Amino acid sequence: MTAWKAKRNIMKRYNITAEMYDERYFEEQNRKYQKALENVDVKGLGVLDVGCGSGLFFSYATTQTAVVVGMDVSHGLLLKAKERAEQFGNVFLVQADADHLPFRENFFGAVFAFTMLQNMPKPADTIAELRRVVETNGRVIVTGLKKAFTLSKFMDILEDSKMQLTVFVDENSLNCYVAVLAA
Numbered sequence: 167m168t169a170w171k172a173k174r175n176i177m178k179r180y181n182i183t184a185e186m187y188d189e190r191y192f193e194e195q196n197r198k199y200q201k202a203l204e205n206v207d208v209k210g211l212g213v214l215d216v217g218c219g220s221g222l223f224f225s226y227a228t229t230q231t232a233v234v235v236g237m238d239v240s241h242g243l244l245l246k247a248k249e250r251a252e253q254f255g256n257v258f259l260v261q262a263d264a265d266h267l268p269f270r271e272n273f274f275g276a277v278f279a280f281t282m283l284q285n286m287p288k289p290a291d292t293i294a295e296l297r298r299v300v301e302t303n304g305r306v307i308v309t310g311l312k313k314a315f316t317l318s319k320f321m322d323i324l325e326d327s328k329m330q331l332t333v334f335v336d337e338n339s340l341n342c343y344v345a346v347l348a349a
């Protein structure tokens with residue numbers, strides 16, 4: 167199967183499950199947002215939320231940042247994100263593939279990807295693409311689903327991304343590892 171066909175199947179799956187996403191994942195994802203924001207300062211920054219899903223992170227990000235761009239490959243989830251974004255004045259949405267971000271180099275102060283990498287054929291390459299669009303002194307924050315990545319596999323991915331690991335969280339209360347990376 168080509169990489170795009172695999173991605174398209176993933177996209178269709180998320181489109182189908184979009185309606186039940188919040189109900190199923192709300193609490194779990196919130197714990198990750200809190201943990202990430204304890205470890206990175208996003209005040210006043212332009213932030214990209216890659217694989218934003220239904221936009222659960224917006225309510226955290228919008229209170230601190232200048233602008234949030236939510237980006238996802240799934241049309242179904244972006245429709246949910248659009249409903250949510252209406253309550254905030256600083257959220258913009260884009261449909262795209264995380265391996266081909268439609269933004270220029272060094273554009274965002276911080277880039278987040280919560281529970282997204284398990285969908286990507288080459289997660290280290292995806293992280294390199296996230297790095298491309300973050301400012302030189304910015305941060306890329308990714309989480310790795312423990313069900314999909316052993317700790318050593320996830321560490322290998324982070325190492326292959328060639329970014330510098332500044333914070334790593336592996337807590338029992340989270341079903342993901344949380345990593346803060348610098349360029």
Ligand SMILES: C[S@@+](CC[C@H](N)C(=O)[O-])C[C@H]1O[C@@H](n2cnc3c(N)ncnc32)[C@H](O)[C@@H]1O
Nearest residue numbers: 180217218219238239240263264280281282285
């Ligand atoms: C488990 S959900 C996490 C959603 C969101 N980050 C959150 O915290 O609730 C994974 C998300 O990754 C998105 N995704 C999967 N493959 C993608 C790709 N190739 N490019 C961009 N987003 C993708 C899915 O559509 C889905 O919204």
